[in-house]
Each structure stands twice: as structure tokens, then as C-alpha cells.
Amino acid sequence: MSATPPNPQRRSERSRQAILAAAIDLCSEKGYAGVTVEAIAARAGVSKKTIYRWWPSKGFVLLEALGQSSDSNAPFPDTGHLGADLYTQMTGVVHLLTTPPFGPAYIGILSELHHDPELTEAVHEQFITPRFTAAVNRLKSAQRQGRLPEGADLELAVELLYGPLYYRYALRKPPHTPERMAELVDHVLRTLDCRP
Amino acid sequence: MSATPPNPQRRSERSRQAILAAAIDLCSEKGYAGVTVEAIAARAGVSKKTIYRWWPSKGFVLLEALGQSSDSNAPFPDTGHLGADLYTQMTGVVHLLTTPPFGPAYIGILSELHHDPELTEAVHEQFITPRFTAAVNRLKSAQRQGRLPEGADLELAVELLYGPLYYRYALRKPPHTPERMAELVDHVLRTLDCRP
DNA sequence: GCCGGGCGACGATACGTAGCGTATTGACAG
DNA sequence: CTGTCAATACGCTACGTATCGTCGCCCGGC
Numbered sequence: 500m501s502a503t504p505p506n507p508q509r510r511s512e513r514s515r516q517a518i519l520a521a522a523i524d525l526c527s528e529k530g531y532a533g534v535t536v537e538a539i540a541a542r543a544g545v546s547k548k549t550i551y552r553w554w555p556s557k558g559f560v561l562l563e564a565l566g567q568s569s570d571s572n573a574p575f576p577d578t579g580h581l582g583a584d585l586y587t588q589m590t591g592v593v594h595l596l597t598t599p600p601f602g603p604a605y606i607g608i609l610s611e612l613h614h615d616p617e618l619t620e621a622v623h624e625q626f627i628t629p630r631f632t633a634a635v636n637r638l639k640s641a642q643r644q645g646r647l648p649e650g651a652d653l654e655l656a657v658e659l660l661y662g663p664l665y666y667r668y669a670l671r672k673p674p675h676t677p678e679r680m681a682e683l684v685d686h687v688l689r690t691l692d693c694r695p
Numbered sequence: 696m697s698a699t700p701p702n703p704q705r706r707s708e709r710s711r712q713a714i715l716a717a718a719i720d721l722c723s724e725k726g727y728a729g730v731t732v733e734a735i736a737a738r739a740g741v742s743k744k745t746i747y748r749w750w751p752s753k754g755f756v757l758l759e760a761l762g763q764s765s766d767s768n769a770p771f772p773d774t775g776h777l778g779a780d781l782y783t784q785m786t787g788v789v790h791l792l793t794t795p796p797f798g799p800a801y802i803g804i805l806s807e808l809h810h811d812p813e814l815t816e817a818v819h820e821q822f823i824t825p826r827f828t829a830a831v832n833r834l835k836s837a838q839r840q841g842r843l844p845e846g847a848d849l850e851l852a853v854e855l856l857y858g859p860l861y862y863r864y865a866l867r868k869p870p871h872t873p874e875r876m877a878e879l880v881d882h883v884l885r886t887l888d889c890r891p
Numbered sequence: 892g893c894c895g896g897g898c899g900a901c902g903a904t905a906c907g908t909a910g911c912g913t914a915t916t917g918a919c920a921g
Numbered sequence: 922c923t924g925t926c927a928a929t930a931c932g933c934t935a936c937g938t939a940t941c942g943t944c945g946c947c948c949g950g951c
Contacts, residue, residue: 509895509951532810535940546897551942603809610806612867613799614728619867627866655875655882662858669865670823671808671815679851686851690886705916705930731905742932747907893951901944907937914931921924 505552517543518550519564526561527600531607534561558611558618561604566625571601575633581641581693585660585684588634592664593674609669631657641693651691659687701748713739714746715760722757723796727803730757754807754814757800762821767797771829777837777889781856781880784830788860789870805865827853837889847887855883 521543525534536557540547554560565571573591576584595601605626612619638653647653663683667674675683717739721730732753736743750756761767769787772780791797801822808815834849843849859879863870871879 505895509893511896514896530810536942537940540897544897546899547942548898548944549896552895556941606809609865610809612865613802613806614726623866623868627868652878652882655878658859658862658879659855659882662860662862663854664858665862665865666854666858666860669805669808669861670819672819672823682848682851683854686848686855686886690882701930702928705928707915707930710931732907733905736932740932742934743907744909744933745931748930752906895948895950897948898946899944900946902942904939904941906939909934909936911933911935912931913933914929916927916929918928919924919926921922 510553511549514543514545514549515553518545518560519567521545522557522560522564523568523600523604526604526607531603531610534604534607555617556611556615558608558615559621561608562618562621562625565601565604565608568601571595571626575630575637577637577640579644581637581646582684582688584637585634585688586681588637589660589664589684590677590680592630592661593680596664596668597674606668631661634660638691646693648692656687656691659690660684706749707745710739710741710745711749714741714756715763717741718753718756718760719764719796719800722800722803727799727806730800730803751813752807752811754804754811755817757804758814758817758821761797761800761804764797767791767822771826771833773833773836775840777833777842778880778884780833781830781884782877784833785856785860785880786873786876788826788857789876792860792864793870802864827857830856834887842890844888852883852887855886856880 518539521539522534525538525542534557536547536550539545539557539560540550550557550560554563573588576587578584596605608618608622612622634657635653638647638651638656641647642649642651642653660683664675666672714735717735718730721734721738730753732743732746735741735753735756736746746753746756750759769784772783774780792801804814804818808818830853831849834843834847834852837843838845838847838849856879860871862868
């Protein structure tokens, strides 16, 4: 129980940036195992206390650090060609998941979800739900254009798309090749009776 | 580097069983967080040394303990009705993943894969690959009976089935309801041009 | 002067290793 | 078949390391 919550206005932006950058750097260099609160503090030239003052745990630090990375927030494309857009998006996700620093950092964060409900909620808010709804919205857009049937189960479709990705990612299987990704998109669209 | 590897013939079966049981019990009662090597040793009335003599880490202990559980090795059904068999199998997996002690234990093991390649390999050998090939074989069986087209991409189909399950499991989303599971199976079979 | 920040010590856990008697085991002699 | 014995797995206990998360202290900028 902290007596008084800290005042965000007086927060040192410099320290904040140093901490986030240190977390990312450590993850790139030594993998998630090398990301400890003490290592972050040392590299950022910061006290552990400062980290714990503003973040509940290192998972949240990395999560915020990843959120700042621009390529992890790429918008869902809508060129009018549904299949191509899905392919672009999915291969982008695969690339993100398999490339440092995002790949190792994200898998490390996911590995902590099972004992940290608040981190779980934060990850959902920041990454999972937005991506999921963006995908659904892209399908809805196609639906409005008459390329997908009215009653198509769009949420199931998105699960069919992202599911295999996470299946391989979480189980540490080799990621989908671009060709495999294309076939995956193709099959799911076929399930929906897509008119390309 | 252990000087001499232990002699399996002289191994105490009693201790082995006590350790596996203690691991399972602890996981049921306190979740994966409560499963520590020291706690296992204490509950099993066993020395830590004995655990480390026979297992590389607690992940392997739990993995072996789960392997002994009969319901985690349920064979893939083949009643002749492909859709029903898939549904039975998948709902069984969901039930397993969401019920102690298997559910918490397995998610805990998965959370360690990212820093333990050997454990990853063991999990693949013991759980992932067998289930995957069993599912593919069930589809092949249907293929031989002419219910699935010759050129159907069976491995992709299995990924489409299991992917969403693991997607929700690893991301700690609520599991699929039986109805949702049925729809999932339905969609995937439709993708394959299944003749039921 | 208030309060965030840096320094670094601290207690609490958990991991993995090691030494030391004890007890169980498989092997062998009779 | 049975009694003996050496090998060694086992339990107990302590240790060293690592990381977490907290705390006291003083400094310095707003």
C-alpha cells in the first residue's frame, strides 16, 4: 500500500524514456531472460525504486516499450482486395513475432500472463483486442462491399486466421512461410464463401 | 557435469511416484506458482537432490506427471462420423486445458518453453506432435473413405482446428463453448469440401 | 520545501549444488 | 537358498547465486 500515489506531472520523462529504451535493448541483446528490473535500472542509469514507482512489474515496462515501437502498431490495410490485405497483415504479424526485439519480448510477456491477471488485461487492451477488432472491421468492410455473405461468422474467421499463428508462436514451432500464410488466408476466405 | 550418471535400476520407484503425485497435488491446490522444487520435495518427503538427480527441472517433473494421467492420453476417436469425432476430441481437449490439474500445469509448462529448448522438445514429443499426427490420421481415414477430397490440405486443417484453441488458451481468453466448438469444426470441414 | 530521483542495503524466495551419514539394493560367496 | 558386503541412491542440511520488491537516506529541480 503506497501512502500517496506519485504525481505524474513531476515525472521525469528522461528517466521514463531511458527505462523503456533499456528494456528493449536488453531484450534484443540477451533475450527475455536478460531483462531483469535490476539490469534495466543499471542500464538506464536509474534506481529500481523509480521503476517500481511507475510500473507494477517488468512485464508492464516491456509492454509499454513495445507499444512505443511504431511497427507494432501498423494499421490494418484496406486496399480493396481483401485477400491481399489479410495476407499483408498476417505476414506482418509473423514478421513482428519472429524479429527482435518484439518477438522475444512479447513471448516473454505472454509467459507471465498465467500468474498475472492485470498484465493479462493490459495485454488484451493494448494488443490483442485492437488487432482482433481491426481484423473484424476489415472483414466487415468487405462484407459491406458485398464480397462476403451477410451472415458470415466474422469473429470465427478471425480466430481461424490468428489462431494458427499463435499456435505456432506459443508452442515455439517454426513460423508460417509466406506461401503457407497465403494458403491459410485462402482457406479461411473460402470458408466464408468469399467473392474476391 | 555429473561425474557418474545415476543407475536407473537402483532408482526408488516409491520416491518417483511420491514426487510426481506431489507435483500434481501442489498444482491443483496452489496453481503453477505453488509448484517449486522445494515444495515438491517437502510434500513428497524427498530431498531436492533426488529430484535434480532424475529430472532437469520442475517442468520435466510436471510433464512426466501429466503424462501419467490417463485422461491426457485419450485416443482419437474414429466412429466413422468425422465431424462428431472431431467435435468429441476438441471438446475433450478444451476440457482438459481448463480443468485442474492439467490446465494450470500445462500452461505453466508452456510458459517455460521460451527459455528452455529441451523442455520444448520434450513437450513436442510427448503432447503436441502425437496429437497433431493423430488428428491428421483421423482426417486421412476420412479421406480414404472418400469423405474428403484427395488433395485436401490436412495439416492446414488441423492447424485451423487446434490453432483457435491454443490462441484462446495461451492468451487466457475464455475457452470455446461447445456450440462454438461445433461451429469451428463445421467451418473447417466446409473448407475441405467435406461430404459428411 | 515538496517530492521525484539515485544509491544501495535489505529480507524474502527460489534455484541449483554439495557434503555427509543412512538405508536400500543388487551381487556374490557359501 | 541365504547371509554378507560393497556400491550407491536417498534424506538432511547447508550453501552460493539470482531476482524480486521494499526501504532509508540524501540530493536537487520545480
